Amino acid sequence: MWILLVIAGVGIVPAVMTDAFFLRLFTEALMWIGLAITWDLMAGYVGYLNFGHGVSFGIGAYTTALLMIRAGVPFWLAALFGGVAAGLVALVSGWPTLRLRGAYFAIGTWALNRAVGQLALVLEVTGGPDGMRLPPFLHPQFFSWVMLGVVGATFLVLWLLLEQAPFGLKLKAIREDESGSLAIGLNPAKLKLQAYVLSAVPAGIIGGVYAYWITFIDPASTLGDLVTDQAVVMAIFGGLGTLIGPVIGAVLFFGFKTYFWAYLSDYQVLYLIILGLAIAATVFFLPDGFWGTIARRQEGRQALRKGMALTEPKGR
Amino acid sequence: MVEPVLKLEEVCVAFGGLMAVDTVSFQVAPGEIVGLIGPNGAGKTTVFNAVSGYYRPTKGRITFQGRDVTARPPYELAARGMGRTFQIVKPFAGLSVLENILVASYLRYPRQAEALAKAWEVLRFIGLADRADLPAASLTLSGRKRLEVGKALALDPKLLLLDEVVAGLNPTEADQTVQLILKIREAGVTILIVEHIMRVIMKISTRIIVLNYGQMIAEGTPDAVARNRQVVEAYLGESGDAAAGATA
Numbered sequence: 199m200w201i202l203l204v205i206a207g208v209g210i211v212p213a214v215m216t217d218a219f220f221l222r223l224f225t226e227a228l229m230w231i232g233l234a235i236t237w238d239l240m241a242g243y244v245g246y247l248n249f250g251h252g253v254s255f256g257i258g259a260y261t262t263a264l265l266m267i268r269a270g271v272p273f274w275l276a277a278l279f280g281g282v283a284a285g286l287v288a289l290v291s292g293w294p295t296l297r298l299r300g301a302y303f304a305i306g307t308w309a310l311n312r313a314v315g316q317l318a319l320v321l322e323v324t325g326g327p328d329g330m331r332l333p334p335f336l337h338p339q340f341f342s343w344v345m346l347g348v349v350g351a352t353f354l355v356l357w358l359l360l361e362q363a364p365f366g367l368k369l370k371a372i373r374e375d376e377s378g379s380l381a382i383g384l385n386p387a388k389l390k391l392q393a394y395v396l397s398a399v400p401a402g403i404i405g406g407v408y409a410y411w412i413t414f415i416d417p418a419s420t421l422g423d424l425v426t427d428q429a430v431v432m433a434i435f436g437g438l439g440t441l442i443g444p445v446i447g448a449v450l451f452f453g454f455k456t457y458f459w460a461y462l463s464d465y466q467v468l469y470l471i472i473l474g475l476a477i478a479a480t481v482f483f484l485p486d487g488f489w490g491t492i493a494r495r496q497e498g499r500q501a502l503r504k505g506m507a508l509t510e511p512k513g514r
Numbered sequence: 515m516v517e518p519v520l521k522l523e524e525v526c527v528a529f530g531g532l533m534a535v536d537t538v539s540f541q542v543a544p545g546e547i548v549g550l551i552g553p554n555g556a557g558k559t560t561v562f563n564a565v566s567g568y569y570r571p572t573k574g575r576i577t578f579q580g581r582d583v584t585a586r587p588p589y590e591l592a593a594r595g596m597g598r599t600f601q602i603v604k605p606f607a608g609l610s611v612l613e614n615i616l617v618a619s620y621l622r623y624p625r626q627a628e629a630l631a632k633a634w635e636v637l638r639f640i641g642l643a644d645r646a647d648l649p650a651a652s653l654t655l656s657g658r659k660r661l662e663v664g665k666a667l668a669l670d671p672k673l674l675l676l677d678e679v680v681a682g683l684n685p686t687e688a689d690q691t692v693q694l695i696l697k698i699r700e701a702g703v704t705i706l707i708v709e710h711i712m713r714v715i716m717k718i719s720t721r722i723i724v725l726n727y728g729q730m731i732a733e734g735t736p737d738a739v740a741r742n743r744q745v746v747e748a749y750l751g752e753s754g755d756a757a758a759g760a761t762a
Contacts, residue, residue, distance in 0.1 A: 367617045371617045381597075
């Protein structure tokens with residue numbers, strides 16, 4: 199219930215704040231929230247670091263652009279197909295890559311991202327390095343609402359599946375001990391593939407919305423490392439394994455980035471340096487992220503009241 | 515004759531050239547507690563892994579409740595009513611004690627409310643109800659071993675495979691675990707147990723199977739097995755009558 203209220207509350211914002219710059223930031227912040235929570239589904243819940251999350255975003259963006267430009271498909275249908283395409287790619291690529299563990303899965307998915315990016319670069323139909331231009335539809339409010347609808351629905355679906363239904367706990371069991379999960383009747387191969395597709399479909403739709411919103415896509419902006427990397431940093435900033443954590447991480451990170459570029463642009467050489475230090479500091483001092491640290495403190499207080507021993511925080 | 519819960523027919527498991535389990539055949543009847551013993555490296559855990567689907571037998575046939583289950587995956591065997599524990603315990607360390615049991619309960623009780631009820635029932639049964647909200651990582655070894663049993667019990671198993679659930683516990687804890695195992699049998703669960711501690715295995719087993727170098731060297735009641743010359747040799751070396759006399 200409260201989730202719907204929050205989403206509705208946030209939905210009023212574009213109606214009141216009509217400044218174009220603000221709406222752009224608002225929409226982009228939502229986009230990153232969507233990418234961060236879907237990345238965290240694999241990383242935080244299943245324990246698989248997907249360094250090719252940008253593939254879903256890029257496939258969604260390109261599918262939408264191709265359908266709209268070459269086949270005249272209406273936007274909403276094209277974006278939906280973008281999600282379907284991303285899901286199909288995840289289904290096919292997940293089959294081999296999800297057999298890998300730890301660093302090997304990260305490398306495998308990263309390589310997939312590179313391969314798809316290269317494909318978009320050399321193919322003629324995708325416009326190669328020149329990218330694609332979509333029919334412009336300049337209506338910032340429209341896009342902020344569409345993005346809110348897509349990301350809000352994604353959050354709601356993930357919340358229901360991960361926090362309310364058994365699915366989330368089953369994924370966590372796989373994260374904690376994959377071979378042990380077999381003995382209690384779980385089929386990790388199937389569950390991981392379901393989670394992988396579930397994280398890819400919304401990212402693909404978000405990519406489709408992005409393409410129509412920005413009206414121009416190229417391999418660097420949709421399939422570059424930065425798409426995945428920023429989602430990764432946001433989720434880790436906020437705290438893995440929760441839905442709220444990556445949302446907070448995305449808002450904080452995006453806020454920092456925007457502030458820096460808008461008001462401290464004279465020092466832009468420092469941006470990546472400060473960012474790098476902030477990430478290192480987070481990993482060192484707040485291994486559970488912002489939200490994870492706050493939640494752990496609450497837990498600690500309760501445990502102390504009950505006179506129970508505390509466990510060591512788990513480093514990630 | 516009653517249909518056996520579990521039947522192994524000439525099961526072999528080879529790792530490269532090493533025969534870890536060599537042509538082993540035995541049956542477990544409903545209601546039995548069958549002890550599987552043998553010196554280190556005799557192939558006891560390998561038998562468990564083959565039975566529970568973690569290893570694919572090189573040869574032979576495994577039948578569970580009348581169905582051929584040879585080389586079926588572990589989750590399918592769990593669904594058919596086989597629960598197992600691990601010698602090296604595998605708690606879901608980051609989850610709470612309750613969540614550890616709950617996630618196993620979903621197999622039989624897909625609805626949240628029923629799964630929770632089952633999980634609490636199991637927690638009370640294994641005596642961990644007062645630690646339900648603690649992370650599994652904070653449990654002592656004894657607690658983790660009981661949690662391991664609890665996860666298997668949450669599956670409502672017909673057959674329970676217990677791999678060294680007593681080893682490593684102090685005498686008081688060991689006695690508690692023995693009581694727990696007997697209580698599980700009273701609840702109608704058939705048990706196949708691997709254990710190093712002879713005092714325990716001799717006390718609770720209705721029948722004992724002895725493995726050495728992957729082969730079955732003896733089978734019988736605890737008393738008969740304890741007097742078996744080959745068994746004594748396997749444990750104490752081939753020193754003949756003196757050793758046999760000492761343990762009889």
